[in-house]
Amino acid sequence: MRQFITIKCGVLLVGALLLCLLAGCAADTGAPVVTEDDLTPSSTAQQAILQEAGGGKTYAYTLAGEGGEAGGPEPAVSAQEAANRAGRMMEEVYGIDLTGAVLELKRSQNAYSGLPAGAGEAAAPREVWLVRWTGEGPDANNGHLICGLDAATGAWLRVSYTPPASEWRAMDETPLAACFVPLPNSFSGLRGRWDEAAPSYHETAQALIGQAQASLSGSLLTDGAAVLSAGVRFEEKPDGCNFLMIELTCEDGSTYILHRTAARTGYDFGGWPLRAYQFWNETLLTA
Numbered sequence: 001m002r003q004f005i006t007i008k009c010g011v012l013l014v015g016a017l018l019l020c021l022l023a024g025c026a027a028d029t030g031a032p033v034v035t036e037d038d039l040t041p042s043s044t045a046q047q048a049i050l051q052e053a054g055g056g057k058t059y060a061y062t063l064a065g066e067g068g069e070a071g072g073p074e075p076a077v078s079a080q081e082a083a084n085r086a087g088r089m090m091e092e093v094y095g096i097d098l099t100g101a102v103l104e105l106k107r108s109q110n111a112y113s114g115l116p117a118g119a120g121e122a123a124a125p126r127e128v129w130l131v132r133w134t135g136e137g138p139d140a141n142n143g144h145l146i147c148g149l150d151a152a153t154g155a156w157l158r159v160s161y162t163p164p165a166s167e168w169r170a171m172d173e174t175p176l177a178a179c180f181v182p183l184p185n186s187f188s189g190l191r192g193r194w195d196e197a198a199p200s201y202h203e204t205a206q207a208l209i210g211q212a213q214a215s216l217s218g219s220l221l222t223d224g225a226a227v228l229s230a231g232v233r234f235e236e237k238p239d240g241c242n243f244l245m246i247e248l249t250c251e252d253g254s255t256y257i258l259h260r261t262a263a264r265t266g267y268d269f270g271g272w273p274l275r276a277y278q279f280w281n282e283t284l285l286t287a
Contacts, residue, residue, distance in 0.1 A: 115158060131149065146159070176265075189262050230246055243259060257282050
């Protein structure tokens with residue numbers, strides 16, 4: 001079943017949103033590698049590229065693999081460039097405080113692995129950087145964020161955020177959307193059906209679309225491109241549940257997906273609504 005509700009740019013941020021799960025991609029780590037000392041050979045041009053990627057910052061990172069090194073020659077997008085690009089995005093788009101943090105980098109052939117809707121299986125092999133941040137603190141589950149970048153171009157391929165235990169608890173204190181019907185034994189509203197016939201559905205869907213469009217348009221995840229249209233579609237599952245996905249098309253022709261796996265629309269993640277979704281670049285999924 002597919003339904004599209006299309007709106008124009010400029011829709012204001014409305015309502016508050018929900019959460020997202022994601023499959024982790026743990027990486028072996030070596031000693032942190034930090035900033036200028038990692039540039040070989042060092043040059044003014046290379047310094048300028050790194051500073052631009054990180055918005056004026058360089059980010060500490062560690063590489064997965066034996067001795068912290070990945071096999072083979074470094075790709076066109078270096079480890080430091082990937083760390084800078086990812087670090088800036090995490091701070092500016094997801095509100096992650098990376099002060100003192102060390103990002104984990106891993107080279108892979110599929111940035112889409114672990115995503116829903118068969119994305120991982122559909123992805124064509126390509127060399128990618130997977131960049132992971134893991135939170136610290138007293139929570140039993142400290143949360144983490146994983147993003148994937150094309151190692152040849154730096155293009156965003158996917159981003160997934162998993163909340164820490166404190167955010168799970170706060171979210172569970174908010175009600176499910178009135179147009180969402182949970183299935184029996186559904187944990188935190190993760191399994192159920194969005195009811196398109198419910199009186200509140202249209203208003204809820206428009207609010208979600210508007211918030212997604214306002215959050216992505218002109219952002220680092222679209223590399224500054226404006227979102228021209230957005231709509232809702234559903235992924236139907238054999239067990240009777242469905243998942244709401246927002247499809248957004250930008251002025252450069254790129255199409256992105258925001259996949260939502262829970263329905264507690266009263267929780268706003270402290271003003272960082274994209275934490276409620278799994279994001280992927282559908283245009284490059286099989287390119």
